[in-house]
Amino acid sequence: MKCTRCRAEAAVALPSHHSAFCPECFLLFCRRMVERAIHDHAMCTSEDRVLVALSGGKDSLSLAWLLKELGYTIAGLHIDLGIPGASPVARRITESFCSRHGIPLSVLEMEPLGLGMVEVRQRIRRPICSVCGQTKRYFFNRFALDNGFTVLATGHNLDDETSRLLANLLRWDTAFLADQGPVLSAQEGFVRKIKPLYRLSEFETANLSFLLGIETASAPCPYSAKATFPVYKALLADLEDRQPGRKLQFYEGFLKHGRQHFAAQGKTPLSFCRRCGSPTSTEICGVCRLREMMGAPAEVMIAISSPAVLRTQDVSGSAEKE
Ligand code: SF4
Ligand SMILES: [Zn+2]
Ligand SMILES: [Zn+2]
Numbered sequence: 001m002k003c004t005r006c007r008a009e010a011a012v013a014l015p016s017h018h019s020a021f022c023p024e025c026f027l028l029f030c031r032r033m034v035e036r037a038i039h040d041h042a043m044c045t046s047e048d049r050v051l052v053a054l055s056g057g058k059d060s061l062s063l064a065w066l067l068k069e070l071g072y073t074i075a076g077l078h079i080d081l082g083i084p085g086a087s088p089v090a091r092r093i094t095e096s097f098c099s100r101h102g103i104p105l106s107v108l109e110m111e112p113l114g115l116g117m118v119e120v121r122q123r124i125r126r127p128i129c130s131v132c133g134q135t136k137r138y139f140f141n142r143f144a145l146d147n148g149f150t151v152l153a154t155g156h157n158l159d160d161e162t163s164r165l166l167a168n169l170l171r172w173d174t175a176f177l178a179d180q181g182p183v184l185s186a187q188e189g190f191v192r193k194i195k196p197l198y199r200l201s202e203f204e205t206a207n208l209s210f211l212l213g214i215e216t217a218s219a220p221c222p223y224s225a226k227a228t229f230p231v232y233k234a235l236l237a238d239l240e241d242r243q244p245g246r247k248l249q250f251y252e253g254f255l256k257h258g259r260q261h262f263a264a265q266g267k268t269p270l271s272f273c274r275r276c277g278s279p280t281s282t283e284i285c286g287v288c289r290l291r292e293m294m295g296a297p298a299e300v301m302i303a304i305s306s307p308a309v310l311r312t313q314d315v316s317g318s319a320e321k322e
Helices: 023-040 057-068 087-100 117-123 128-146 158-171 174-179 202-211 229-242 246-264 288-295 300-305
Strands: 012-014 020-021 049-053 071-080 107-109 151-153 193-196 309-312
Touching: 012 023, 012 202, 012 246, 020 023, 020 087, 023 057, 023 117, 023 202, 049 057, 049 128, 057 071, 057 087, 071 087, 071 128, 087 107, 107 128, 117 128, 117 288, 128 288, 158 174, 158 202, 158 246, 174 202, 174 246
Parallel strands: 049 071, 049 151, 071 107, 151 193
Antiparallel strands: 012 020, 107 309
């Protein structure tokens, strides 16, 4: 199999793009897909300060690498969820990646905030992944706003986006459908959120991280078996096998024809949490209610700034030479 671009020996076959690429051309392909996503959706410019949400997984680390390569001003935030086995590994991988690539990294620890996920899981009745996801979204957003970032970038890939879209469609969840897309504009209390990897599939980001020599977390979250999105991912993967290119068409088609329809129906008007001031559809936001339930301190802003819970490690000075 030959590289579609340079005719060298191909390393990655991409039936959905009717192409195959050698390692070098594949990197270029990924770079172009991200450049196109950023350009088409006006995600960010060189003027922006971009915070990258770094989980320690292949997607977010590849995203940080690509954004840095493309010349954007980035810094990373890793949230240490306090899950034995998984969290220490994810944190070590993130720290070592940022150190290697000269990316400033902050680590926010959930345990000292009284929100370690082991304890949270013992107290809540809802599925842990929904509470964990809500908590991460809350702190990434707050951290970006409190520290002067203009954009929050996450490593959601095409499979994440299409599985979420399918799940939302199957439930006809109009509020979520109105909000789904590669860019969520800034509004009071919300930083702009972007998903520059949305055109790349999980297979493509896995190959990218492999070619970049990114170490992948070898200790998956022990609670991930309860997550529902893998079911939808498997259904879509089967469809993609039979009809290459279908996932991207599905998602792009939604952005072109569907999203505006749901957005036009209007969203639930947001007010602001009486405890922390974050946007919420209820009087007290979900994270403040969780903090109350866990007996955790309520002063979110103070807690975020406290050196006891937030260690900002500017490791750019210790970057190794590539
Ligand atoms: S699998 Fe669920 S609990 Fe584990 S890190 Fe992901 S969202 Fe959190
Ligand atoms: Zn090539
Ligand atoms: Zn709140």
